[in-house]
Amino acid sequence: MEKTVNIFLFGKKYEVPENLTIMTAMEYAGYQLVRGCGCRNGFCGACATIYRIKGDKELHACLACQTKVEDNMYIATLPFFPLVKEVYNINEISVNESVMMQLYPEIYACIGCNACTKACTQKLNVMQYIAYAQRGDFEKCAEESFDCVMCGVCSSRCPAGISHPQVAMLARRINGKYLAPGCGHLEDRVKEIKNGDFKELIEALMQKPIEEMKELYNNRDIEK
Amino acid sequence: MYSEQFKESLALVEASREKNIALEPVRMTADEKEKVLASFHPDYKADEFETLKIGPNKGDKVPKELAAILQAHSRITADSVCLDKPDYETDVLVIGGGGAGASAAIEANEAGANVMVVTKLRMGDANTMMAEGGIQAADKPNDSPAIHFVDAFGGGHFAAKKELLAKLVCDAPEAIKWLSELGVEFDKEADGTMITTHGGGTSRKRMHAAKDYSGAEIMRTLRDEVLNRKIPVIDFTAAIELILDENGNAAGAVLMNMETKELLVAKAKTVVIATGGAGRMHYQGFPTSNHYGATADGLVLGYRAGAKLLYAETLQYHPTGVAFPDQIFGALVTEKVRSLGAKLVNKNGEVFMHPLETRDVTAASIIRECSERGNGIDCGNGLGVWLDTPMIEKIGGEGTIMNRIPAMWRMFEKYGIDIRYEPILVYPTLHYQNGGLDINVNGMTTNIKNLFVAGEAVGGIHGKNRLMGNSLLDIIVFGRNAGINAAAAASSVNLGKLTLSHVEKFEKEIAEAGINTDTVSPKLLPDYTKKR
Numbered sequence: 001m002e003k004t005v006n007i008f009l010f011g012k013k014y015e016v017p018e019n020l021t022i023m024t025a026m027e028y029a030g031y032q033l034v035r036g037c038g039c040r041n042g043f044c045g046a047c048a049t050i051y052r053i054k055g056d057k058e059l060h061a062c063l064a065c066q067t068k069v070e071d072n073m074y075i076a077t078l079p080f081f082p083l084v085k086e087v088y089n090i091n092e093i094s095v096n097e098s099v100m101m102q103l104y105p106e107i108y109a110c111i112g113c114n115a116c117t118k119a120c121t122q123k124l125n126v127m128q129y130i131a132y133a134q135r136g137d138f139e140k141c142a143e144e145s146f147d148c149v150m151c152g153v154c155s156s157r158c159p160a161g162i163s164h165p166q167v168a169m170l171a172r173r174i175n176g177k178y179l180a181p182g183c184g185h186l187e188d189r190v191k192e193i194k195n196g197d198f199k200e201l202i203e204a205l206m207q208k209p210i211e212e213m214k215e216l217y218n219n220r221d222i223e224k
Numbered sequence: 225m226y227s228e229q230f231k232e233s234l235a236l237v238e239a240s241r242e243k244n245i246a247l248e249p250v251r252m253t254a255d256e257k258e259k260v261l262a263s264f265h266p267d268y269k270a271d272e273f274e275t276l277k278i279g280p281n282k283g284d285k286v287p288k289e290l291a292a293i294l295q296a297h298s299r300i301t302a303d304s305v306c307l308d309k310p311d312y313e314t315d316v317l318v319i320g321g322g323g324a325g326a327s328a329a330i331e332a333n334e335a336g337a338n339v340m341v342v343t344k345l346r347m348g349d350a351n352t353m354m355a356e357g358g359i360q361a362a363d364k365p366n367d368s369p370a371i372h373f374v375d376a377f378g379g380g381h382f383a384a385k386k387e388l389l390a391k392l393v394c395d396a397p398e399a400i401k402w403l404s405e406l407g408v409e410f411d412k413e414a415d416g417t418m419i420t421t422h423g424g425g426t427s428r429k430r431m432h433a434a435k436d437y438s439g440a441e442i443m444r445t446l447r448d449e450v451l452n453r454k455i456p457v458i459d460f461t462a463a464i465e466l467i468l469d470e471n472g473n474a475a476g477a478v479l480m481n482m483e484t485k486e487l488l489v490a491k492a493k494t495v496v497i498a499t500g501g502a503g504r505m506h507y508q509g510f511p512t513s514n515h516y517g518a519t520a521d522g523l524v525l526g527y528r529a530g531a532k533l534l535y536a537e538t539l540q541y542h543p544t545g546v547a548f549p550d551q552i553f554g555a556l557v558t559e560k561v562r563s564l565g566a567k568l569v570n571k572n573g574e575v576f577m578h579p580l581e582t583r584d585v586t587a588a589s590i591i592r593e594c595s596e597r598g599n600g601i602d603c604g605n606g607l608g609v610w611l612d613t614p615m616i617e618k619i620g621g622e623g624t625i626m627n628r629i630p631a632m633w634r635m636f637e638k639y640g641i642d643i644r645y646e647p648i649l650v651y652p653t654l655h656y657q658n659g660g661l662d663i664n665v666n667g668m669t670t671n672i673k674n675l676f677v678a679g680e681a682v683g684g685i686h687g688k689n690r691l692m693g694n695s696l697l698d699i700i701v702f703g704r705n706a707g708i709n710a711a712a713a714a715s716s717v718n719l720g721k722l723t724l725s726h727v728e729k730f731e732k733e734i735a736e737a738g739i740n741t742d743t744v745s746p747k748l749l750p751d752y753t754k755k756r
Contacts, residue, residue, distance in 0.1 A: 021551050027752040034460070034482050034749070037516050038349045041555045042635060043440050044515075046349065066638055068551060087452045090407060122634070142409060146435065147630060150444065169448050173407030176445070180409060181416035189363040189397040201370040202394065205377075206386045217378030218254050222427045223366065 005071040022049055022064035022075060036079035042066045045151035048078040048121060061119045061153040081152035083163040088170070095178045097136025104167050107134055109160040116154035116164055122147045126154045126164050133167050139179050141171035225640050230649075233601050236573030237610050237647055244567055245615050249578040257585050264588040264595070266652075267538055267688075272508050278733040280532045280671070287507045290520060290536060294527050295734060296743035299464045300487065302724040305478055307467060310491035310722075312458070314340045315714040316707070317476060317492035319463040319522065322350025323439070323696070324679025325498035326446035327703025328710065332496075333453050337711035341455060342490065344462035344482055344517055344748055348447040351500055351515050351680060352699060355439025356558035356631060357423065358431040359700075360693035361396035364420065367428040369393040376694055379425040379582045380658075380687025383535065387665045388685045392694065392701055399700040400432060408445045409434050411628075421563040423692030424543075425582035431693045436558050436629040439696055461488070462521070462748050465727055466495065466529040466675070469720035474675035476722065477525070482748070491722065493714035494674045496667075496706045497522040498699075501657040501680040502539075504750040510654040511554025513542055521746035522681035526661045528730045531669045534683035535659030540690055543568075543586035545653020547601075547608025549639045554653045559583070559692045560629060561611060565619040569610040569647070570599035576609075584689040587652040594651065601649060608649040617644050658690055659683035667706035674713055678706040 003018045007025060014029040023037060038046030047064035054072035064077060086103040093099050100107060107130050116126035125144055132141035145168035154164045192198065205213070226234055252260070262268050274291040276284050286294065316332040318325045321343030332339040341347065362372040372393040377384055400418075404410060411419040411433050420429045434441035450457065460482045467476040467489070474495040479488040499522030503514025512518070523533060544557040562568075562579040568586075570576050570593050577589045590609055594600030600607030613632075616624050625633055625644050636643050660683035663669055667676045679699045686694060734741070 019550055024551075024752070028754060030753050032749070032751060032753050033516075034345075038345060039354045039515050041354055041513070041552070043437070043631070044349060044353045046346065066552075066635075068639075085448075085451055087454065089452065090449070146409075146441075147437065147634070149440070169444060172409055172441075173445060173448065176407035176409040177405060180404075180412060181414065183363075183404070183410075183412065183416045183418055185365060185417065186361075186363045186397055186401055186404070190401050193369065193394055193397060198369045198394065201368070202373060202390050205370060205373055206390060210382050213374070213377060213382055214254070217374055217382075220371075220374060220378075220427050223422070223429055 005069055007069050008074045010076055011074070016069060018069065020069050022067050022069055023047055025069045036064065036077045040065045043149060045149035046079065048081070048151035048153045049075060050078060051075045061121055063121045063151065078153065078156060081156050083152050083155055083166055085163070085166045090173055090177060095174050097134065100133055100136065100167070103170065104163070106160055106162050107167055110162060111160060113159060115157040119153045119157045121151050121153055122149060124148060129168055130162060130164060133171050138171040138174045141168060142175035145172065226646065230601065233571045237569050237612060240573035241612065241615065244569060244575050244612065245618055247575055249575055251578045252581060252585065260588045260592055261584060264591040265584055266508050266510070266541055269508070273537060277737040277739060279527050280530055281536070284537070286536045287539065289505045289507050290502070292741065292743050293520065293524055293745035293747055295739050296741055296745040297731065297734065298528065298727045299480070299744050300478060300727070302728040305487060305489065305724060307489055307722040307724070310476065311488040312340060312490040314338045314490065315493050316496065316710045317342070317490050318496045318498055319477060320498035320500060320679070321347040321457065321459070322498060322500050322679060323352030323443055323446060323699035324703035325496070326450050327700050328496045328498055328678055328707030329450055329455050330446065330453065331704045331707030332711040333455050335708055335711035337714050339455055340458065341450065342458045342461050342463055342479055344460065346459050347450065347457045348443050349515060349517060350443065351518060352439045352443045352696070354513065354515060354556065355696050356436040356556060357560040357563070358433035358438045358693045359400070359696035360423065360426070360430050360691065361400045361432060361697065362393060362428065362430050363397040363400060363418065364428065364430065367430055369396065371428055372396065372430065375425060375427050376686065376691055379691045380689050383687035385684040391665055392685055392698055395701040396697055399697060403442060403445070403700065406445050406449055408442055411435065421560065422580055423559055423563060424580045424586060425691045431563060433560065436560055436631045442696060462746070463525060464746060465724060466525050467491070467722050467724060468529060468726055470723055471720045473673040475719050493717035493719060494676060494710040496676040496678060496710050497526060497661065497681050498678045498703065499681050503654045507539055507654055510541060510652070511545060512654040513545055513554060513556035514654065517749060519747040519750065520657065521748065522677065523660060524746040526669065526675070526677070529672060529726050531672050531675060532662040533659060534662040535688055536683065538658040538688040539654060540583055540656035540658055541587040541652040542655030543583055543590055543652055544611055544650040547606065547651040548603040548649040550605055551639060552635060553605050555635065556653065556655070557611060557648065557650055558629065558632060561613060561616070561632060564616045564624065564628060566611050566613050566615050569612050571601045572599060582689055582691065590652055603649050606651060608651040610647045611650045612647040613643040614645055614647060656680065656690055656695060658686055658688055666709045667702060668709065674717060676706040676710045678703045
């Protein structure tokens with residue numbers, strides 16, 4: 001007989017095996033999930049969840065697919081949070097802090113409570129990356145926020161109404177497009193292909209009989 | 225921390241680590257590969273396949289579970305949906321909100337077409353989001369699209385449609401450039417040189433990555449761009465049947481709200497199926513690394529409307545799914561772990577193969593180690609072998625794991641396993657649908673006009689096995705291609721009267737073939753209630 005724990009889904013008690021995640025425990029209890037379930041592997045942020053262990057004052061946030069159930073866990077899912085996503089043209093924006101003032105001015109109303117960081121399901125230093133965004137240091141903001149899955153828990157806890165994941169998304173795109181060093185060998189190769197430099201080679205390969213292709217494949221040299 | 229049951233084997237792995245790092249395992253010969261595949265790869269287990277009795281691929285063998293949904297009843301009857309007053313009208317209808325769908329939508333919008341996206345979950349809920357390791361492109365001086373072609377053609381058992389594969393490899397550098405210009409952050413040296421590694425079966429280091437969030441980084445950027453362009457996204461809405469016009473051309477889809485079950489009609493001049501893969505069908509009982517919505521919907525929609533499938537009998541089992549702990553059973557351990565130097569080790573601490581053979585060969589070899597050779601480790605939910613991650617830090621230096629594969633570290637750390645110091649347990653997991661709908665190089669199906677397909681729902685780009693990093697590549701190359709061509713085709717379409725007569729016809733074929741089934745499809749979501 002496997003060991004079980006009592007959990008409370010939206011306040012209702014269920015007894016479930018102790019080795020389940022919150023997500024599989026919900027399914028064990030009979031929920032057919034539509035909302036609040038995505039990649040089931042910790043990458044998509046669909047299953048943001050808040051919970052409190054009975055008798056404990058602290059409120060925890062997690063991803064339901066990545067968190068084991070505990071006894072007396074009170075669970076509420078947060079399958080959608082109204083983040084503010086401003087639209088912009090990536091080809092026409094300015095790449096200094098003025099873009100943040102324009103699109104996400106509320107980041108300057110941050111009161112430094114650090115609730116976002118404490119709530120982050122990925123254990124990111126959210127308040128720090130917002131500070132970088134305020135200063136227009138998009139490279140650092142991008143680096144610090146890179147593992148963000150945009151679940152929105154940080155924003156749900158923010159007294160200043162900041163949509164942290166969207167601020168970071170903008171910073172990463174600016175960094176990727178404008179601040180990261182350009183790539184010479186990529187530009188060269190794109191030009192060579194446009195110029196038709198490989199056309200004959202490829203066409204010759206396409207004409208080769210399978211036996212010759214096998215020979216070529218089985219004897220190709222492999223870079224160490 | 226591993227419990228007592230693993231300690232004995234773990235000690236052997238640790239004792240052999242230095243020796244195993246120094247070891248250069250030999251690659252298998254072509255004959256050895258053939259042999260291990262025929263004996264141990266799941267695609268070769270004849271009794272797991274069924275012959276299709278109806279439809280365009282009548283007589284072909286596909287996995288039993290796929291046969292069941294391809295030859296199932298529709299969720300609607302042809303006369304129960306009124307097609308006269310469509311809820312949506314658009315030039316291009318994109319079905320699916322993953323990497324291929326988003327790329328198609330962006331390019332169709334760029335071309336000036338009206339485009340809308342329907343997706344049964346949220347925009348970005350897709351296997352793209354979960355792709356960890358990287359994206360291939362032959363953009364280094366020692367590499368070329370021709371070498372990329374040979375690697376992929378051979379890796380796919382010389383079965384790829386050559387013109388599709390040629391497009392894939394020739395458009396690859398441009399795809400990386402396009403993504404970079406959208407703001408995707410690829411790993412680079414200080415001078416801008418791309419940091420690239422090997423994948424299984426590559427002969428040049430051409431795997432570009434964004435740490436081990438490569439797919440997530442691409443997907444979130446594409447999603448952001450779709451939203452910036454104000455392309456309508458109808459989320460939590462599944463396509464459950466294609467609509468044709470009286471001439472047999474694609475003309476839209478019947479949609480279903482996933483929450484209210486309300487039926488809606490979308491009329492479109494061209495349709496792009498970008499519905500992704502099938503991992504959640506759990507072929508042969510395998511766990512899967514796939515997204516919750518990966519249920520082969522596009523294959524069902526296309527098949528019922530008369531579109532042909534190619535290589536639907538070939539699936540990819542990723543060699544390294546998580547075998548332990550239970551909570552993440554079947555989840556993906558990126559191939560990049562092996563690209564960075566970790567080797568596969570059996571219960572006796574022996575390296576039993578070269579870690580970078582192609583995926584099908586590696587998976588079959590792991591299955592052999594755990595079955596015939598009896599060298600697997602009992603992981604509770606099944607057998608597994610070690611993937612010796614601490615080798616990475618010894619080879620690449622301290623900090624390599626946190627720098628290059630932080631998501632892997634995070635996934636195991638939650639269960640008390642620090643992959644910098646402890647190896648992990650792996651076993652093959654259902655990962656990718658090699659086959660799918662048959663298309664021409666313009667992205668259109670070979671036998672239904674104005675029906676385009678992109679991404680994992682396509683068959684033939686990779687042949688019968690896909691190399692790591694060629695899927696993120698194909699969703700971009702063929703997603704964009706489908707969007708551009710669907711927009712161009714839409715400009716000259718004059719739709720005839722809309723019809724669902726193909727649904728009626730298919731029901732008749734089911735009856736005439738004597739197929740007795742209660743199954744309805746597309747499946748849309750797996751049912752995991754009370755299954756554990």
